[in-house]
Amino acid sequence: MSAFSEKLDAAGVASILARVAERRPRVHCLTNTVAQNVTANMLLAFGAMPSMAGHPDEVAAVAAGAGAILINLGTISPEGERAIPKLLAVAQEHRIPLVLDPVFVELSPLRLRLVGDVLASFDVLVRGNATEMAVLEPLFVPKRDIVRVTTGAVDRIETEGRSLSVAHGHAWMTKVTGLGCASSALVAACRAVEPDPMIAAAAALTAYGIAGEIAAERATGPGSFAMHLIDALAGLDEAALAARMS
Amino acid sequence: MSAFSEKLDAAGVASILARVAERRPRVHCLTNTVAQNVTANMLLAFGAMPSMAGHPDEVAAVAAGAGAILINLGTISPEGERAIPKLLAVAQEHRIPLVLDPVFVELSPLRLRLVGDVLASFDVLVRGNATEMAVLEPLFVPKRDIVRVTTGAVDRIETEGRSLSVAHGHAWMTKVTGLGCASSALVAACRAVEPDPMIAAAAALTAYGIAGEIAAERATGPGSFAMHLIDALAGLDEAALAARMS
């Protein structure tokens, strides 16, 4: 089946970034402890607000007011496992969009089972790398309307009958821990202000990729790259986007 | 009721920083996993020592020798919840001062209950933002002698009949995750070497705010700001304090 391939221009990306900056959506992140700090800093640089409670007895209360919910399995714990059904229920009740990041699902039957639980929810976007997304292919078969985002040198954003691709970024983005996880949080931030999940994902990944290109020009290695990436993301404007999207 | 408003000069702040650098107090932090790393790095830059054990079976043993204890509810877990009464008992037994950071207490009934538990202890200072502190107002009514620190563009430090204010810092301090949490840890470090909690809080927040001002002059965004803040805090001396406190 052929998919209609769309394209987002700099004004389109800038318009979504402006909405994030104005509305300051809170993204509730049940995410891994390795990536929590850089994820929160990327959300703040983007103009969004992070919250990261995971206690099963409070996670629903804290997530209830969020604009989007991220579930990332990177260091899933027994407590986090108990928090997931509570997050799915609160997402359903308050119609909060979900983003799932199936870190290392290829290594763990537990994670594959949890992915299945999340995919049964109503409004889920999945963001993973090629290895992770390949493992999930069978789960996607009965759910062709799920938005699947496969990041890499070129990011592919797909759902039934539609596709977008984003060709921005820098190889150093794979040399700093948590930068893939943070991209999922930025997709969630855009999804909080943009009803079309395909467009939301494309906007987030374009902005992030371009920030990465700017950072790479300033950095002398992956350590300084991470810092410049936060600065570049915080300073991104439509002119900078347009200059690199032509 | 009018409060006696005090003022701390550069020599006063420098004297407390010098005591921290000489005695190297250990601050035991039961703090959120997002802010642990930056909290530990700020304590080290300040000359203090961090410890962060949270296992209920060892937290009392590890905290017993600390100069101050920080309880931050940012990502409180069931295990952390079980650790709190053990920390309160060890603080009571060894007369270790407590600092409480009630992160996002406005979002969670669980956190409000835990704040109540901590406030029942003997020597507690509370550091939060305006939203958090407003929610706690009713709990403070029967406890007018608790030291309440409300940070913002101007930090207010208050207790029955006394007040101080600190007007240092930079807006980027709200754009990097964990910097508020880290300020609570620096207050705890000063409290470990200074018996007057009002003066301890004012010294910590003055030093931190001035380090923030110095860092903002060197940074190009929130990512580089965080790094320069650590460098500036580590390099702070009485001359730098005096130059900005006049």
Next chain:
Amino acid sequence: MSAFSEKLDAAGVASILARVAERRPRVHCLTNTVAQNVTANMLLAFGAMPSMAGHPDEVAAVAAGAGAILINLGTISPEGERAIPKLLAVAQEHRIPLVLDPVFVELSPLRLRLVGDVLASFDVLVRGNATEMAVLEPLFVPKRDIVRVTTGAVDRIETEGRSLSVAHGHAWMTKVTGLGCASSALVAACRAVEPDPMIAAAAALTAYGIAGEIAAERATGPGSFAMHLIDALAGLDEAALAARMS
């Protein structure tokens, strides 16, 4: 008993670094939440791959394919405690070398007990500071073949009848949280590609120490030092090693 003292030259270190870069070993880290991020970034800068799952129900599956396993007790949790025997079993079954980092063992009877459990395994290298290693002396008595790495101004690497020392590094390495923990992970990465644990430890600590010396020349404080250390480690080559090992 006198130990045969060995020496590693720049070509020897470079050869091990080259093997890490080629084989990209995965180091599975059950490590503290304070140091997870910097540990992962140092492993990536080194060319290795981090994984950090800790859930008792999946930790064996995730660790099974790793080239080395690191157990660091820094913020050991009840769940982490349950994960340890599973890691020891998978290490035994798949002959995966273990590195143990006994953080703050001097403060906690729980940690001393866990160290005893790990030391009963078949292929363990222990990396700690002088205080930690002194506490463990009695446990080492019946296990003279264990490789003991005591880091400090001069790192000592010892086992029955053999010793090496490494005199590289910078005082700022003690002023950034998690840098000792990260050194244990780098030792594990080298151990994954080098069958002699003494040589693996010497190579990792030499490279790390020299990266620290390079970073100190570029940094203005502990915050910028941490960033430059990652950059320097990622950029290390045989010429840079040779220039400082003469």
